[in-house]
Amino acid sequence: MTDISLFWHRRDLRMEDNRGLFAARASGLPVASFFCFDRYILDRLPELDRRVGFIHHHVSRLSQEYAQSGGSLHVLHGQPLTSLKELIAVLRSRGQKVVEIHTNRDYAPYPVRRDLEVAQWAEDQGISFSLHEDHVILPPESVLKDDGTPYTVFTPYSRKWHRVLESMDGVPLDTVDSLEQGSWASSPLQALPTLQEMGFDEESGNPEGWTAFDHALQPDTIRAYAERRDTPSIMGTTRMSLHLRFGTVSIRHLAALGMKHSEKWLTELIWREFYQSILHHFPHSASDAFRPKYDRIPWRQDEAGFDAWCRGKTGYPLVDAGMRELNATGFMHNRVRMVVASFLCKHLLIDWRWGERYFAEKLLDYELASNVGGWQWASGSGCDAAPYFRVFNPESQMKKFDPKGIYVKRWVPEWGTPGYGAPIVEHKFARQRAIDTYKAALAEA
Ligand SMILES: Cc1cc2nc3c(=O)[nH]c(=O)nc-3n(C[C@H](O)[C@H](O)[C@H](O)COP(=O)(O)OP(=O)(O)OC[C@H]3O[C@@H](n4cnc5c(N)ncnc54)[C@H](O)[C@@H]3O)c2cc1C
Structure with missing residues (x-):
């Protein structure tokens, strides 16, 4: 039996600069990866939902990237804890014992509940469960007023955000090379579930055309942001929101671009963190x-x-x-x-x-x-x-x-x-x- 580490992808559908994947690889154990099409979320959606198409497209792309680098992404459709248990049992039957699970932290109410449940189960099984900070530059607990309470007004939050980053010598902006070290626990995979098998119309497709990725991340686009952002008839904003939502781009990469080319654009990324902080501290x-x-x-x-x-x-x-x-x-x-x-x-x-x-x-x-x-x-x-x-x-x-x-x-x-x-x-x-x-x-x- 070989001890292995399991990395669980959720809102981080990429291998590059992925903090949780990096930590799993740094553990020194061979790493297998996992993604679950979560029925708790998917069963509430209509048959035609382009977000599911987008996720499906990117999970499929990710699965190919794993294969190319010698690893494996196990993709299941079900309730996350049940799917995890199933996968861990299958891996065990193949001689791979999961001794640790790494994943990136999500601050919204349902993922927090889900992760608590998984953490409890993992503890009972003697499996370590670690959450990593990947979706934001500064997590909600790190930007607080001097008296330790959360900010409820954006401007002072934003000032403090900059001060905290400076006090950490900008370290939260550092990117990681998730593939640089470590090894993979390669094993045969089940086929990726199709959209149809999961009850979705194939027409859900992938709304890739919606996002002009290359255009958006050009320094010129970002430099022109402040003057073009309020004109809806032009492509004056970056359309990065969908990519940030599902983690197909790294927030550190974007924040570094903002710091270099546009304070205004960086401020929008800070608004995103401000709202995550508000929801975290005031879930009601x-x-x-x-x-x-x-x-x-x-x-x-x-x-x-x-x-x-x-x-x-x-x-x-x-x-x-x-x-x-x-x-x-x-x-x-x-x-x-x-x-x-x-x-x-x-x-x-x-x-x-x-x-x-x-x-x-x-x-x-x-x-x-x-x-x-x-x-x-x-x-x-x-x-x-x-x-x-x-x-x-x-x-x-x-x-x-x-x-x-x-x-x-x-x-x-x-x-x-x-x-x-x-x-x-x-x-x-x-x-x-x-x-x-x-x-x-x-x-x-
Ligand atoms: C009523 C209302 C509902 C909204 N719902 C959502 C939502 O569900 N999801 C979502 O990502 N954004 C939401 N926004 C914020 C904002 O409209 C979108 O983030 C933005 O239009 C996305 O386009 P962009 O990626 O081109 O943004 P850009 O202008 O290029 O900004 C870059 C990034 O900064 C962040 N950002 C920008 N503006 C805001 C903002 N006001 N609040 C928080 N983050 C911001 C986004 O992540 C965005 O991708 C909402 C705004 C309003 C007024």
């Missing part, structure tokens, strides 16, 4: 208002308004363009996300949770911490949120960020013709209704 904010009194707002149960918003039929061109872009591609520009979210919570007075759920279904880059953070920011209920009386005017937003209607025309071809519907709610009326409703709810004892 995943479903409740971060500021509890905002849960007193009497949201309208307006199914018809919600349906018009979802379909991009509100009569407000920028809102409609954003929602149609989301429905067609799974992406929406950040500026437009802010406008459509504000429109739902303020103009229609619909609960931010309805919008958050809709985005969760549709966004390829859906990520709980940033999505909840973005929605609570727009509804006013979050930490460091837009004040409740700030109600975006969708027409002025369009004049400012899409003055020639290039973006709008792309998604709403009938805009400017008699075929385009009238606004479902009048701006001035809706703005005043939102301010009055919020004010009354927040004033209650």
Whole structure:
């Protein structure tokens, strides 16, 4: 029987600069790797889901990379702990005894619960279970106020983030060569489950075209970010969110580019860490208002308004363009996300949770911490949120960020013709209704 180390891939579908894989390889034991298509998550998704297509494509690519380097990636479809137990038993029957499991830490509520369960089981079996920091530069516990409490406002968080990094001589930015040392525990594999076998439409495919990887990571793109980022008609942002979501790119690589070429872009990466920190320290904010009194707002149960918003039929061109872009591609520009979210919570007075759920279904880059953070920011209920009386005017937003209607025309071809519907709610009326409703709810004892 040979002792081996098992590395478990989750939101880190790459071999390069992978902290957990590096640690497994540094253990000195031969390493086998594992990925589980998690039924707890997948069984809730519709048959056609491009995120599953994206993951499937990258797991398949990863599996080939393992084969090329002499290793093996075992891919199972099931409940993670059950699949782990199954794999460990199979490896044992082949003379390979898993004595340690390494994986990268995920800070969201479900993965935390899952990892606690696995850690407990591993301990009972005498297998060591180690979590490594790979998804963020600085994990939630390392950026705290001087009194040890978490930040709830972005600017001081961001200042502290820089100070902590400096105090560590930038070490968290160092990349690792996961393949440099160690050996593989190679063994025969089961075939990768197909999309169809897992109950998904083959059409789920891989939305690779969505991301212009090469373009995005050019120094020129990043240098031009600050001036181009707010124009939805151009490719002015990097579209790295999907890759960060599933770890097909290393955050250290991106942060180093930001440090070199654009402070503004680096700040966006820090927003991502800020929201992860908020969700970690305030897990209730995943479903409740971060500021509890905002849960007193009497949201309208307006199914018809919600349906018009979802379909991009509100009569407000920028809102409609954003929602149609989301429905067609799974992406929406950040500026437009802010406008459509504000429109739902303020103009229609619909609960931010309805919008958050809709985005969760549709966004390829859906990520709980940033999505909840973005929605609570727009509804006013979050930490460091837009004040409740700030109600975006969708027409002025369009004049400012899409003055020639290039973006709008792309998604709403009938805009400017008699075929385009009238606004479902009048701006001035809706703005005043939102301010009055919020004010009354927040004033209650
Ligand atoms: C209502 C709402 C919902 C959102 N939901 C999500 C979500 O589910 N997943 C998600 O990744 N982002 C979300 N965002 C944040 C942001 O819109 C996207 O990260 C960004 O549009 C992705 O495009 P990009 O990769 O081209 O970003 P770039 O502008 O190139 O930024 C680089 C990276 O920085 C991070 N980033 C940028 N802006 C933000 C931000 N405001 N908050 C947190 N991180 C940020 C992302 O990881 C992004 O990939 C949401 C924003 C709003 C207003």
